[in-house]
Amino acid sequence: MKLLSRPKPEKSQEHKTTSASITKVYWPLALSWFFMAWEGQLAMWLIGLMPDNKIYQAGFLIVFGIAIFIESPVIDLLSTGTTLGTTKKRFEQITRFTLILMTWVTVAHCIVVFTPPIYTFVAETLLGARPEVATAAWYGLAWMPVWSACVGWRRYRQGIMIRAGRTGPISWGTLVRIVAMMISGLALYVSGTMIGLGVIGLSFTIAVFAEALYIHIVSKPVIAELTETDPTNIDNLTLSQLAKFHFPLTASTMLMLTAPVLMTRALNEGPEPIIAMAAWQVSSTVVWLFRTITFALPEAVIALYKPGRERYLGSFCIKVGGGITLTMLAVHAFQFDLYVFRAIFKSEPLVADRAATAFLWCSFLPLLNALMAYYRGVLTSHHITSARLYAIIIALAALAITLTLGLRIGILTVVLAAAALTLSHLVELATLAIAWHRSRHLASPTT
Template structure:
C-alpha cells in the first residue's frame, strides 16, 4: 500500500491546497466591512460559478481515461475548448443581465442585499470556467502519465496566487469582501491553469504519435464525458437548492453567512476522499493495483477523515477555526452544528470516489449519473421535509447531503457488482 500512498499523497495534497482557497478568502472577507452579507454573497457567487462550470470539472477524469497519444490529446483538447466557450457564454448571460435577479430572487429566494452584493463578484469571475477547463484537462494528462507531484506544485502556485492578492486587497480596503474574494480566486485559477499547461508540455511531447486504435471522435468523447458532467452538475446543483431551503427558514441571513464557512470546512475534510477517484482510475487502467487494495485504501482514507471531522466539531478547534477566519462570534455555534451533522460526509466521499473510479476505468459511466440523480432526489426530499418541519437550517443542510450521499453510494456499489 505504500507505493499507492506515494502516488495518492501528491494528488490529495493538490485537492487540499485547492480547498484551502475557501478559508483563505473567507479570512479576507472577515477583515472587511459587512461580514455577514459578504460571506453570504460570496457563498452565492461560488454556488453559481461552480454550477456553471460543472461540465468541465470531470475533464480531469476524462483526460486520465482517454488521452493515450497525440491524436487523442488533440481530440480531447478540441472538446475541452468547446465546453469552456459554452460555460463562459452562460456566465456572461447570468452575470451581466437581469437573469441573475430572476435566478437568485425569484427561484432561490435569496435576500436582495445578498444578491446585489454578489453581482460584481460574479462578473469578475467571467473566465473562471474556461481557466478551470484548461487546468483540469492538462492535469488529467499529467495524472495519466503518473506525474501527480506536478499537480500538487500547480495547486501550491494557485494557493499562493490567491493569498497574495487577497492580502493586498484587504490592505487597500476599497472593495467589498465578496469582490476581493472573486479577484483573488480568479488570479489563482489563471496562475494554476498556466502552470498546468507548462508542466504538461514535456509530457505531451512524449506521447506516442501513432496507434492502431480507431480515431477518438467528438461524439465518442461526449458519450463518455456527458454522464460524468451530469454527475457533477447534479452534485453542484445541490448547493443552490440548499441555499433556497435555508432562505426559507428562520434567521436566513445569519445561516446563509455561516453556511460557506461550514461547507468549506467539510470540503477541506472531504478533499482527501475526492482524490481517491483519479488514483483509482489511473491504477486500474495500468493494471498495477487490485481493486480490493484500492477499496481498503479508500476506506482507510474515509474513516480517518471522518474522525478528523468529529475532532473539529467536538473540541474547541471549531471556535478557533471560525475565529481565525474572522467569523462573528454569534455564528460559531451554527458552524459547529453543521460540521457535526456532516461528520459522515468525508467517509462517504472516499467510498463513492473509489466506486466511481472503478466505473470510469471500466468505461461504464451511465450508472454514475443515475446514482447522482438518486442522491439529489433524496436530498431535495429531505430539504423539503425540513423546511416544512422548520428544522434548524445548517443541520438540515448537512443531513440532506449525508442521506443523499448514502443513497448514491449504495446505488454505485450495486452498479459496480453488476458490471464486473
C-alpha cells in the same frame, strides 16, 4: 508463546506494487486538493476583515454556487483526460473538445451575470437570496468570466499528467494558485482598490489563471512523451464519441451541483435566513478542507485499476475516508472548529455556534465521499459513466424530499442541510455499489 503465535501473512507482491503505486499517484493529487481547499479558508479570512461580514459570508455562498454550477461542464475533463489521454492523436482531439467547452462556460457565465433579469431570477428567485445578499454576490461574480475556462484548461492537462503517472507537479501548481490568491487578495483589500466580494472574485480569477499557466508549462514534457498512436486501441476519437463519454460525467456533476442550490433554497426558506446562510458557508468552508482529500481518489482509482486490484483500492479508500471522519469528530470534540469560526473567520457568535453544529453533522461526509470515489473510479474505468448519472438523480430526489419534510417539521436549517446531505450521500453510495456489482461480469476496462 512463540509456538502459539501466528506469523503475520506476508503481503502479496500485487499488494506491495499497488500500495507503492497509490503512494506515487494519489498523495500528490490529495495534496493538490488540500492546497486548493485553502483558497476558501483565505477567502473567508479576508471576508472576516470586512465590515458587516455576515452579508458577505452569505453572499459568498451564492458566488460559489453559481460559479461552480457554470463550471460543471469542464470539471470532469480531469477524468476524461485521465481515461482517454493515451496518445498524441487523442490529446489533439481532447484539446479541441476542451476549447469548445471553455468557450461555452465563458459565454454562459457572461449571460447569467451580465443580464440583470437572468441574474436576479437565478440569485433571488431560484436561490432565494435577499436582494442585499444577491447584490454583494454579483460584485464577486462580475470579476470571474474566465474563471471556469481556466479551470477547464488546467484540469484536462492534469488528466494527461495523471495518466502518465506524473502527479508531483500538480501539487506545486495548486500551491502556485494559493500563493497567487493570497498575494492578490491582500493587495486588493489593503490598497482599497476593490471592496466586498469583488476582492474575492478577482483574486480567485488571478489565482486559477496562474495555476493553469503553470500546469500548461509543466505538462509539455509529458505530452511530448506520448506515443503517436496505440495499435491496440482506436485513436480517432470524434467529437461525438468524446461527448458520449464526457457528457454523462458532466450531467452527473451538474446534477450533483444542484444539491447546493437546493440547500441554499432551504436555508432561505427557514427562519433567520442570512444567519443560516452565513453559518452554512462558514461551516462548509472548513468541512470542504477535510473532504477535498477524498476528491483525488477517483482519478487514482482510474489510473491504477485493473482486475484483481479492487480489494486493495477499496481498502485504501476506506482508510483515507475513515481517518478524515475521525479527525473531524476530534476537531469538534475539542472545539477547534468553534475557535476557527470565532477567532479566525470573525463570525458573529450565533453564526459561529450554528456553524459548529453543522460541522458536527457533516463529519461522516469524508468517509462516504471516499467510498463513492472508489465506485466512481471503477465504473469510469469500465466506461460505465451513466451509472454515476443515475446515482446522482436518485440522491438528489432523496435530498429534496428530506429538505422538504425537514422544513415542514421545523428542524434547525443548518442541521437539516447537513443531515439531508449526508442521507443523500448514503443513497448515492448504495446506488453506485449496486451498479458496480451488477456490472462485474463485464470485460476488463479499455482505454
